[in-house]
Amino acid sequence: MTTTDPATKTSDQVATPPSGGPTGMVWVRENLFPDVWNSLLTLTLGPLLAWGVYALGRFLFVTGRWEIITVNLTTLMVGRFPRDQLFRLWIAIAILAVVIGLAIGVANSVARAAAIESGDDYHRPWHEPIRRFGPPVTLLIVMGVFVRTATPLLLLAAAVALAAVAYRLGRMIPIRRRGQVNLAVILGVICAQLAITGFDGVPRSVWGGLLLTLYFTVGALLFAFPLGVAVALGRRSSLPVVRGTCMVYIEFFRGMPLVVLLFTGWLVLPFFLPPQFPTPDIVTRAMIILVLFTSAYVAEIVRGGLQGLPRGQREAAQALGLSPWKQTRLIILPQALRSVIPALVGQAISLFKDTTLVLAVGLTELLQVARIIPGQEDFRGQGLFAETLIFVSLIYWVGSYWMSRESQRLEAKLGVGER
Amino acid sequence: MSASTETETSPSDRSHRPPFWRDVRIIRIALQVGFLLAVGALLFWLFDNLTVNLRVLGIRRDFGFLDQPTGVPILGSDFRAQSPIRDALLVGLYNILRVAVPGILTALVIGTLVGVGRLSTNWLVRRAAGIYVEVLRNVPPLVMLIFFYIAVLQQLPAQADSITAGPFALLNVRGVYLPSIQLSAGPAPVFFGVLGLALVAAIVLGVLRTRRFDATGQPHRRVPLGVLLFLGIATLGWLALGRPLGLELPVIAGRGVDGGYRMIPEQAAVFIALVLYTSSFIAEIVRGSIQAVAKGQTEASSALGLSGFQRLRFVVLPQALRIATPSAGNEFLNLTKNVSLGVFVAYPELLRIGRQAVGNGFPAPQLLFIVSAGYLALSLAISLVTNLANRRLQLAER
Numbered sequence: 001m002t003t004t005d006p007a008t009k010t011s012d013q014v015a016t017p018p019s020g021g022p023t024g025m026v027w028v029r030e031n032l033f034p035d036v037w038n039s040l041l042t043l044t045l046g047p048l049l050a051w052g053v054y055a056l057g058r059f060l061f062v063t064g065r066w067e068i069i070t071v072n073l074t075t076l077m078v079g080r081f082p083r084d085q086l087f088r089l090w091i092a093i094a095i096l097a098v099v100i101g102l103a104i105g106v107a108n109s110v111a112r113a114a115a116i117e118s119g120d121d122y123h124r125p126w127h128e129p130i131r132r133f134g135p136p137v138t139l140l141i142v143m144g145v146f147v148r149t150a151t152p153l154l155l156l157a158a159a160v161a162l163a164a165v166a167y168r169l170g171r172m173i174p175i176r177r178r179g180q181v182n183l184a185v186i187l188g189v190i191c192a193q194l195a196i197t198g199f200d201g202v203p204r205s206v207w208g209g210l211l212l213t214l215y216f217t218v219g220a221l222l223f224a225f226p227l228g229v230a231v232a233l234g235r236r237s238s239l240p241v242v243r244g245t246c247m248v249y250i251e252f253f254r255g256m257p258l259v260v261l262l263f264t265g266w267l268v269l270p271f272f273l274p275p276q277f278p279t280p281d282i283v284t285r286a287m288i289i290l291v292l293f294t295s296a297y298v299a300e301i302v303r304g305g306l307q308g309l310p311r312g313q314r315e316a317a318q319a320l321g322l323s324p325w326k327q328t329r330l331i332i333l334p335q336a337l338r339s340v341i342p343a344l345v346g347q348a349i350s351l352f353k354d355t356t357l358v359l360a361v362g363l364t365e366l367l368q369v370a371r372i373i374p375g376q377e378d379f380r381g382q383g384l385f386a387e388t389l390i391f392v393s394l395i396y397w398v399g400s401y402w403m404s405r406e407s408q409r410l411e412a413k414l415g416v417g418e419r
Numbered sequence: 420m421s422a423s424t425e426t427e428t429s430p431s432d433r434s435h436r437p438p439f440w441r442d443v444r445i446i447r448i449a450l451q452v453g454f455l456l457a458v459g460a461l462l463f464w465l466f467d468n469l470t471v472n473l474r475v476l477g478i479r480r481d482f483g484f485l486d487q488p489t490g491v492p493i494l495g496s497d498f499r500a501q502s503p504i505r506d507a508l509l510v511g512l513y514n515i516l517r518v519a520v521p522g523i524l525t526a527l528v529i530g531t532l533v534g535v536g537r538l539s540t541n542w543l544v545r546r547a548a549g550i551y552v553e554v555l556r557n558v559p560p561l562v563m564l565i566f567f568y569i570a571v572l573q574q575l576p577a578q579a580d581s582i583t584a585g586p587f588a589l590l591n592v593r594g595v596y597l598p599s600i601q602l603s604a605g606p607a608p609v610f611f612g613v614l615g616l617a618l619v620a621a622i623v624l625g626v627l628r629t630r631r632f633d634a635t636g637q638p639h640r641r642v643p644l645g646v647l648l649f650l651g652i653a654t655l656g657w658l659a660l661g662r663p664l665g666l667e668l669p670v671i672a673g674r675g676v677d678g679g680y681r682m683i684p685e686q687a688a689v690f691i692a693l694v695l696y697t698s699s700f701i702a703e704i705v706r707g708s709i710q711a712v713a714k715g716q717t718e719a720s721s722a723l724g725l726s727g728f729q730r731l732r733f734v735v736l737p738q739a740l741r742i743a744t745p746s747a748g749n750e751f752l753n754l755t756k757n758v759s760l761g762v763f764v765a766y767p768e769l770l771r772i773g774r775q776a777v778g779n780g781f782p783a784p785q786l787l788f789i790v791s792a793g794y795l796a797l798s799l800a801i802s803l804v805t806n807l808a809n810r811r812l813q814l815a816e817r
Contacts, residue, residue: 031542038541045543241451245458255798257759260770260791267783271472272465353559360762367562371569386570393558393566400557 059386068384069391070146072373076392079208079364088201089211092192093159099188101163105170106181113175132409135402139395189222204283208364210395212283216355216365220290221348227291228298229337233328235299236306246299253296258289259357265289266361286358294351301343305336345407349400356396366392469784478782490779493767495594495683504776511769512793518689518768519755519797526694526754527747530701537706548702555699560692561760568688568764575684581671589669589676595687596669599680610664613656620652621645685766689758697754701747708743709735741812748805755797769793 033039069076078089144153173181196202207215234246253261265288270279280288309332317327359368370388373379439445473480485505492500498510536548555563573592576582581591589596625641632639657664669679682690712735720734762771773790777783 031540034540038539038544041539041541042543045547049543049547239447239451239454241455245454251799252795255756255795255802256791257756257770257794259759259762260787260794263762263770263774264787264791267777268787271469271784274468275472275475349557356559356561357760359561367559367565371565383570383574386566389562389566389570393562396559396562397554397557401553404557 064387064390065382065384066146066387068373068379068387070148071378072369072376072388073143073146073148075209075373076366076369076388077209078211079369080206081202081208081211082206085202088196090155090159091195093155094162095188095192095195097159097163098166099185101166102170102173102181103185105167106173106175106178108167109171109173110175110178132406135398135405139398142394189218205281207283209369210366212358212363212365213352213355216287216290216358217348217352219287220294220351220355223287223291224294224298224351225344227295229302229333231295231299232302232306235303250296250299253293254300256293258293258354259360261289261293262286262357262360282361282363286361286363290351290355290358293354294347297347297350298344301340301347302336304343305338305340306332308339309336342407342411345403345410349403349407352399352403353396366395473782473784478784480782482785484781484785487781489776491775493772494765495681495686495767504781507772507776508769508789508793511767511772511790512797514686514761514766514768515755515758515793515797518686518693518758518761518766522690522693522697522754522758523751525690526697526701526750529694530698531705533698533702534705534709537702538709552699552702555695556703558696560696560757561763563696564688564692564760564764567691568684572684572688578671578674578676586668589671589679592684593676594684595682596676596679597682598666598668599678601665601667601678610656610660613660614653617649617652617656621649624648683766685761685764688764689761689766689768692760693754693757696757697750700750700753704743704746704750705739708739708746711742712738744809744812745805748802748809751805752798752801755801756794759794 032042074083074086078086081089140156147153170181194201196207197204204215231246231249234242235250237243237246265285266282269285269288273279313331313335314327317331322330355365356367358365359371364372370392371385373388374382374384436442470480485508486503488501489498489504489507490500492498493507493510496510496514498507533548533551536544537552539545539548575590575592578591578593581589583589587598622645625645628639628641628644631637632641667678669681670677716734716738717730720730725733758766758768759770761768762774765771770790773786777786
């Protein structure tokens with residue numbers, strides 16, 4: 001599914017798979033000029049592409065005025081976050097590095113154990129991590145070009161080192177303890193937020209840039225997932241009233257554009273709360289809307305997984321005498337969720353891209369920063385929008401592309417969609 | 420524990436009925452009533468808060484404001500500020516469709532070309548299509564929209580130095596100008612009659628040729644012959660009626676542009692961004708659907724001696740179309756919903772109009788309700804059409 005095999009193409013030319021692979025002129029003739037029609041295509045498309053590459057390269061390396069990124073890199077990362085409080089952010093990053101490293105380490109040892117049990121050859125080439133983490137590492141290198149002092153790079157390297165140590169530790173933790181590790185991850189996320197906002201810290205209303213974008217992505221996913229699973233179970237319930245309500249919920253939130261919902265949350269949500277009730281701040285309101293919106297999509301994905309399970313699974317669980325709740329929790333959900341992981345990653349990518357829309361309610365997430373900084377005193381009237389917008393596009397692109405590639409890898413590993 | 424085992428007890432067996440608090444049927448009804456009460460209470464609480472809040476703040480609670488004058492004109496239309504809000508909202512709804520309908524068609528064409536291109540034997544085409552898809556679908560549509568609006572369309576030259584594509588199109592900071600179709604009032608309806616006649620004649624010819632083919636087995640060539648007949652009758656009618664239908668080209672006249680179809684930059688930005696974004700998804704759907712058609716189908720049709728085009732036209736594409744329909748419909752729906760991103764560049768679609776009215780002091784709850792209802796209705800209409808199309812195609816299977 002994920003790899004395109006040139007031999008299965010729909011053209012009338014059935015490519016003959018050569019044994020050693022064609023070289024030089026043979027390759028050019030077979031792949032660029034096999035017949036008149038393809039030669040024409042190559043000759044028209046080739047110059048066009050070459051011109052495009054030239055124009056882009058010229059902008060990137062010659063005419064582009066990238067000093068606006070150098071000056072504003074911190075603003076792009078954190079927005080109006082007070083600069084003397086940045087150490088809190090680094091503490092949070094350190095905490096997250098540890099728990100993420102731990103979690104990946106444990107997941108890795110679980111996968112290894114499963115592979116050994118099923119008799120598979122659990123061997124990974126040494127260069128696999130390099131290939132897999134290529135996109136984010138490239139992004140970090142690009143950002144490194146714009147960094148003015150070495151401090152952030154050193155701190156980042158320290159965080160990576162911490163994560164590596166935690167990964168090693170995680171692989172030593174016995175598998176039966178992985179429940180406690182999950183708990184540690186949740187605690188770590190809470191601690192990371194507390195490290196920033198707690199102890200006379202920085203309220204979320206002045207967060208911005210990439211920090212806010214990631215906060216919305218991760219936060220909305222964490223809350224939307226359990227809600228979505230609950231709605232999906234309700235959608236499959238045998239009680240008509242519950243089923244109908246969940247269906248209306250899903251169809252409503254899937255039928256509405258997110259921007260309309262965000263405007264509603266911003267302008268109308270306060271009307272639906274009692275007058276004496278304190279109005280939630282804008283970040284909370286945006287988060288609520290993102291959670292409700294995403295949970296409807298998660299519910300639809302999980303429903304697909306539930307429907308894909310053979311009936312025999314439920315019946316076998318019943319025959320074992322499990323209570324309905326235990327049937328769902330121990331037999332049905334683990335299998336259904338496992339089969340929809342790739343689709344859930346797809347939803348995470350969507351959410352990551354959709355967080356751009358929170359600028360509707362006046363929050364300065366990454367895109368809004370890129371829109372504002374060309375209006376700064378030093379750059380006003382010079383129209384440097386192309387530079388800033390291309391830079392943030394790169395961040396979004398790397399994030400989405402990397403996640404989608406990882407999900408394809410997962411899909412291949414889980415064998416979803418293969419028969 | 421026992422609830423699941425008791426589902427199997429026969430309801431007619433009255434002597435062995437369990438006590439009511441363990442009777443599954445009664446538990447089910449009680450659960451549903453409880454659920455309904457909880458949801459109802461939540462909704463009632465929210466609605467009650469709304470009415471109380473509106474009363475406290477002195478905001479009107481009816482929809483009577485819809486007849487009041489809007490107070491502001493609408494970008495890119497001859498809408499007058501005195502017209503009621505009702506009409507402004509209708510213009511907003513129309514403006515959604517004005518981007519969505521041509522956008523869907525364009526995205527479909529580009530997406531299909533790129534999707535087929537990804538399966539080409541030509542290395543360059545394959546790579547170019549791959550880059551197109553991977554670049555565009557991984558960048559948020561809003562980033563593209565703002566990029567095209569601020570960094571491209573607003574940096575275009577002024578009217579006097581418009582970029583021209585021959586005599587056909589004009590491009591400047593005030594908009595994109597394309598040729599429009601000009602109808603002359605008198606003979607135009609007659610000409611449409613002639614077109615209808617030509618269509619009927621072409622269909623009749625096609626049916627006759629098909630019958631002949633069934634009877635004798637000689638090549639029917641119904642498509643080229645039908646098209647020729649249609650074009651012939653249409654051209655004759657067009658000449659006979661004194662050219663009632665013509666292209667009107669945009670021409671710079673003084674400080675404005677005469678003739679042609681004008682897309683304001685806001686509309687052009689929304690259109691371009693959404694077409695690029697959606698076409699990358701459609702390309703993936705097209706590629707996936709073609710690849711999902713079982714390989715044996717292609718091999719079997721080769722064995723029957725079909726040519727490459729015939730294999731694609733009669734065997735692979737009809738089956739791929741069936742696989743692609745639900746996902747493609749979903750993408751059309753997404754494109755339509757994404758027109759709401761136009762609010763960020765002040766394209767006057769429904770949300771922007773509603774938002775502007777809220778800014779002018781009209782009540783937010785009612786306006787947002789109308790905007791939501793408008794988008795929801797469009798979404799439901801599109802998914803209804805998709806489902807119908809899907810059902811038709813699926814039924815054709817056996």
